[in-house]
Amino acid sequence: MLSCRRLIGQLANRSQLRCYATARLLDQRYVELTQKNGEQLKYPSVWLRDNCQCPDCFYAATSTRKSNWERGPLNVRAETVRFDVQRQQLIVHWQDAHESSYDLNWLQERDFASRQRYLDAVYKPPMQLWSKTEFAANTCEFAYKDVLKQDAVLLQWLEALAVKGFALLHGAPNDVHVVRQLAERIGYIKHTTYGDVFEVKSKPNAGNYAYLMTPLPLHTDMPYYEYKAGINILHTLVQSESPGGSNTMTDGFYIADKLRREHPAYFELLRSVPVNWFDIGHDGDAKKPFHSLWRAPIICLDVDGQYARINQNTTKRDSRFSVPLEQVVAWYEAYDMFMQLAQAEAVEFKTRPGDVFVFNNLRMLHGRTAYEDSPENKRHLVGAYVDWDIIYSKLRTLKFPNAKD
Ligand SMILES: [Zn+2]
Incomplete structure (x- = not known):
């Protein structure tokens, strides 16, 4: 029957x-x-x-x-x-x-x-851009252990990163290997001239423990790379007990979009005028020297005209501005407006030990407020990068495990 x-x-x-x-x-x-x-x-x-x-x-x-x-x-x-x-x-x-x-x-x-x-x-899932007032509604939070153990949660986390541009994980152990575990859960950690896993700590002068950490203005990491790091994974092991040490963040694509609507001439300048981004120095135990240099505008669009990448880092912007003389003053006016909008839309929040703050480094401008270490309390973060090629690939294998063509 x-x-x-x-x-x-x-x-x-x-x-x-x-x-x-x-x-x-x-x-x-x-x-x-x-x-x-x-x-x-x-x-x-x-x-x-x-x-x-x-x-x-x-x-x-x-x-x-x-x-x-x-x-x-x-x-x-x-x-x-x-x-x-x-x-x-x-x-x-x-x-x-x-x-x-x-x-x-x-x-x-x-x-x-x-x-x-x-x-x-x-x-790519369509991005949702957000303003300062929409920050809370766009914040996605996950348990660290669920991301490691459950593919469905890993998928939600990666989708949140792709769509909202950032996400927060809670409950990570006090272990310097957390960021590597997350990167390898997605695929592969990105190696840069600074190694793979990096420590974010103040480096006080000998004998001076009360070292005031100056604020870190809004920026993106590594604008001087053609293959700029896709996401930044920042694990808080020790947070500052001083009033500062908060994260600041602005949705750079939202700012670009606002500029496009409200100041189209400025937008066009920041989309088209290339800036020289550079990084010269050496790092790591091997003290290998590096000389990174990449030329790109503040706002980069993809072939569909969608926002693809924001470059902004005051300390990495070369004084050699290799553009025609006539473009320079107009570019500074546009840049000033972009930074005003970015600062006006910046959100502030303070992570706690065990939090992992992960964000799209092509999209988000991020920074940190000033803080003060003490002998008993030294702020300590560990970070790592993963490329978007690897993240989108993982996202697709989770969403379409039987895809063949
Ligand atoms: Zn045939």
């Missing part, structure tokens, strides 16, 4: 899933599928031929195309097209006697008109 019902259920599902569609050639350059509900899907012939799924054209095992374009399908015309309802496939006969078939599902997933759906779901 049960198995019979199951069979009927399967048949019902199958007929529900089966779509009726008609296919036609448009000017031999496009193939148009019209589904029964009237929805149309349209594909360029050259794209269909380039992505032929037959064994001669495509390695199913590795989901890769075989052709290296030597055979150039650009001028091969489709001769006839039809939709096979039984197989739920588009069938294309080409003028060179080749035949291709494409599953309807496969075609629907690659619909040119719905491309944004794929970009949002798989490429």
Whole structure:
């Protein structure tokens, strides 16, 4: 009885899933599928031929195309097209006697008109920019042990980092290896000229324990790298008992967006005028010298015009400003407005021992208020970086464990 019902259920599902569609050639350059509900899907012939799924054209095992374009399908015309309802496939006969078939599902997933759906779901989840007053509503918090042990929580944490630009973890042990464990939970720690795991501590002059730590103004780390560190993982082991030592942070993409809306001419200057970012010195036990130099504007956009990276670090901005003389004064005016907005929108919060503050170093400006160490209380943080290539890859493997192409 049960198995019979199951069979009927399967048949019902199958007929529900089966779509009726008609296919036609448009000017031999496009193939148009019209589904029964009237929805149309349209594909360029050259794209269909380039992505032929037959064994001669495509390695199913590795989901890769075989052709290296030597055979150039650009001028091969489709001769006839039809939709096979039984197989739920588009069938294309080409003028060179080749035949291709494409599953309807496969075609629907690659619909040119719905491309944004794929970009949002798989490429990068859309970012949510936030102002100072929206800070609390955008703060995501997780238990350190849950991130380490539960894939579902790891996914939520990485998604929060991608969407909100920061997140807080609580309950980490008093152990200098916490940041490495988190980085390796995602994938790989980033090595820089400062090593991999770094200590954030005041370095008092000998005999002077009451060392006043000056405030650290809003900045991003490593603007002088082409491959700038993606996220910063900062673990608080000992927090200052003095009034200061708080974190400050501004959503740099929100500031860029505000500038774009309210001062478009300033925005255009900060988007287009390159600044020289530099770092010269040596670090670590080996005392290896370094001379880092990267030229990039304050606001960097990606190919879609979306915010990709903010560069801001007063101490790493080179006095060699390699731009035409006429651009300099206007650039300073725009920069001044950007920094005014950034400071006005900065939030302040103080982490506690066991907290791990993680943020997008391409997006967030961060800083710290002044504090004072004492012999009994020395502020101690440990940090590490991970690149966004590694984070997005991990996020996708968690969201789509069965993805093949
Ligand atoms: Zn083929």
